Amino acid sequence: MPAFTAQQVPQHPGQPQPTAHQPQPTGHQPHYPFDSSRPPKKKRSRFEKNFTVLLTVLLGLASIVTAWASFQASLYDGEMAEANTRAGVLAAEAESLYLEANAQLITDASLLNRIAELSVQMDYGDYDTSVIASATLDLLMYQSATEAFAAAIIWSDEQNSASPGTYTHPQTSPDYLAALYTPYTEKKAQAEAAAAEAAEYNDWGDQLTLATVMLAICLFLYGIAAVLRALPTRIVLTGIATVVMLVASGLSLAVVATAS
Template sequence: MTEPATPSTPTRSLFNDRLELIVAILLGLVSIATAYASFQSALYDGKMTQNYTIGSNKATEAESLYLEGNQQYVQDSQLINQLTDLSIDSESSDPAIAASAQAKYDTIYFQSVSPELESAIQWADAQNEADPELWYSPLDNEDYLDHLFGGYQDLKAEADAVIQEGDGFNDLSDRLTLNTVLMAIALFLLGVAAVVRATRTKLILGGVAVAIFLTAAILTAFIPFVGLG
């Protein structure tokens, strides 16, 4: 006569019940952590997009300022050449030519020379007088160049800084996405562990899942929290 199957011991049954409870709790914790990492990744994506948009707009505005400054620089360069020619003609031995050239020089100077260019011309005249061996152009004056291109340089620096910050947000978002994937793998393993009946298999799957989750959780903890807004 066949002996009836020996029922599981109360201790083993209690252990399995507790193990299933632990797996269920871990499933909840990993689910919450996965949602958090995914949400943070989305927020960093939003900040990245915002920074890229602002940086791109600033870069476009800076380029516009550069083109405007460069156009003025070309016009001033042509003006300086014209004034130089008239200045030479004003020293002509022919009084009529000299007087006509001087009159044109004075008129053009009054109508077309900006205060910044005038200061640059005065600076160049002083430098050329102090150092006759070299020729100084008004267009090389630092204050004059800063007037034309200073706004471009400042705005371009702002644009580069904003875009660089956006690159940082993108890097953090990518790291959070990777951590989310790792947590999803841990969730899958815990889900399998919750349904298998073999205790050994349940322990192995749960242990691997916990190891993966802890790795992802630690990596996520080192990423600064970003709030809404």
């Protein structure tokens, strides 16, 4: 077979002919270790490395404080629900005691009218009528009159004897009214105290929820600072996030200390 030189190698149709200034294709392309058109990557300074470590630590602290504040808020929400339930039960009991006191007041008023009738029969009736009225009165006082009501009748008689021109009703006695309505007022005070306690827990839970929202903003800012390349921007975002985290942490600690 005839030997061909580099200048005599037959070319395929349509393939450009090499010139004297154009190197011949050899089938092996040169390998460049890097793209000379791109500038080499700048090495991070020691300060930037330390700042990245600090940012990571702050991000971890913010995550811990966020979880703790959220947990405390859930605890206070539970305490608020329990106090509200207790307040509702106490309010229902207080209402029942109030109705019971009113019923006793009406019963004593009817009994007082019956006592007045029997007293008239004793004073102005014949002998037999007077004896029967006296026995009936003693039985009514024994069976139906409470201790507080009997004391109120005695108090009323004393007041009427001291001031004959002014009638004093037995059921206006302060001791009698206190005996009737003191259980109601005490139970109502307990219900109001439980409702106030629930309101306090609700307020503390709201403050901790606010602190949790602020800490969530910190996490967002720390996350943005972690992915940015511009160091000044990272420093500014980290500073803002740290200030917000300190405020939120202080608020959470103050609420827990107050509640404790």
